[in-house]
Amino acid sequence: MGAARGLLVVYTGTGKGKTTAALGLLFRGWAQGWRMCVIQFIKHEAGRWSEVRTAQELGIEWIKSGDGFTWLSRDLDRTAERARSAWQLAREKIASGRYHLVLLDEFTYPLYYGWLSADAVVQWLRSNRPLHTHVIITGRHAPPALVELADLVTEMKEVKHPYSQGIAAQPGIDY
Numbered sequence: 001m002g003a004a005r006g007l008l009v010v011y012t013g014t015g016k017g018k019t020t021a022a023l024g025l026l027f028r029g030w031a032q033g034w035r036m037c038v039i040q041f042i043k044h045e046a047g048r049w050s051e052v053r054t055a056q057e058l059g060i061e062w063i064k065s066g067d068g069f070t071w072l073s074r075d076l077d078r079t080a081e082r083a084r085s086a087w088q089l090a091r092e093k094i095a096s097g098r099y100h101l102v103l104l105d106e107f108t109y110p111l112y113y114g115w116l117s118a119d120a121v122v123q124w125l126r127s128n129r130p131l132h133t134h135v136i137i138t139g140r141h142a143p144p145a146l147v148e149l150a151d152l153v154t155e156m157k158e159v160k161h162p163y164s165q166g167i168a169a170q171p172g173i174d175y
Contacts, residue, residue, distance in 0.1 A: 004132075005131060005132070006100075006129065006130065006131060006132050006133040006134045006135065007134050007135075007151040007152055008125065008129070008134075008135050008137070008149060008150045008151050008152075009022075009025070009134065009135070009136045009137070009150065009151065009152045009153075009154075010108075010136075010137045010138075010142050010146060010147060010150040010152070010153045010154070011136070011137070011138045011153075011154050011156065012108060012138070012139060012140060012141065012142035012147075012153065012154075012155055012156070013140065013154075013155035013156035013157055013158075014140055014156070014157065014158045015155075015156030015157045015158040015159070016156065016158065016161060017156050018138040018139065018140075018156055019051075019105055019106075019138050021138075021154065021156075022103050022105065022136045022138050023051055025101065025103075025134070025136055026038065026055070026060065026101065026103055026136075027058075029100055029101045029134075030058055030060060032100075034099075034100035034101055035098060035099050035100055036060050036061065036099060036100060036101040036102070036103070037060075037061040037062075037063070037093045037099050037101075037102050037103070038055060038060065038061065038062045038063065038102075038103040038105060039063045039065060039086055039089060039090050039093070039102070039103070039104055039105065039107075040062075040063070040064045040065060040066060040105040040106055041065060041066055041083050041086050041087075041104065041105065041106045041107050041109060041110055041139075042066040042105075042106040042109055049175045050171065050172065050175055051175075052064070063086070063089065065082055065083070065085065065086035065089070066079070066082060066083075066086075066106070067079055067082060079115075080110070080113070080115040083109075083110035083115045083116065084110075084115060084116060086110075087107075087110065087116055087121070090102065090104055090107075091124060091128070094125075094128065094129055094130070094133060094135060095128050095129075095130070097130045097132070097133065099133055100132070100133065100134060101133070101134040101135075101136065102133060102134070102135050102136070103135075103136045103138075104135065104136065104137045104138070105138050105139075106138060106139045107137045107138065107139055108137065108138070108139030108140060108141055108142045108143070108146070109139050109140070109141075111141075111142075111143050111146070112139075112140070112141040112143070118143035118145050118146060119145055121146070122143075122145040122146055122148075122149050125149060126149060137150075
């Protein structure tokens with residue numbers, strides 16, 4: 001299907017740029033004519049951020065499954081169930097073999113919060129990911145088992161951030 005061997009890529013850490021790095025791979029794949037899917041696990045399903053609009057204009061399948069920032073959730077049980085449903089959908093997309101690349105954005109959070117078993121996720125990826133399919137995972141606190149399984153892991157480290165200087169999020173940079 002195009003990739004000699006699909007990679008499992010993890011962008012993690014406390015620094016900014018995890019999703020941005022993943023989008024760089026996504027847009028490179030688009031230029032290669034790849035079929036791709038993005039599933040966001042935390043961002044609100046009604047969000048229309050710049051990257052969502054751009055990807056949709058390019059014909060990239062984009063699914064937002066979250067209900068917003070988890071620390072603002074009024075019903076964490078519902079938030080957790082949404083993440084479990086999104087993981088079921090992600091498994092279907094990955095296992096289908098139809099995609100060159102599947103991006104699981106903010107996927108480490110359901111693992112970190114215990115909504116999904118990191119060991120079960122790693123075992124599923126090890127056993128079910130088609131050899132040609134690249135899977136990109138983003139989010140803080142990547143569990144050690146996922147880091148071990150991954151072919152590429154980059155940890156983003158925050159050195160300085162505009163928010164800590166009183167600079168608000170900006171269009172084109174943050175969304």
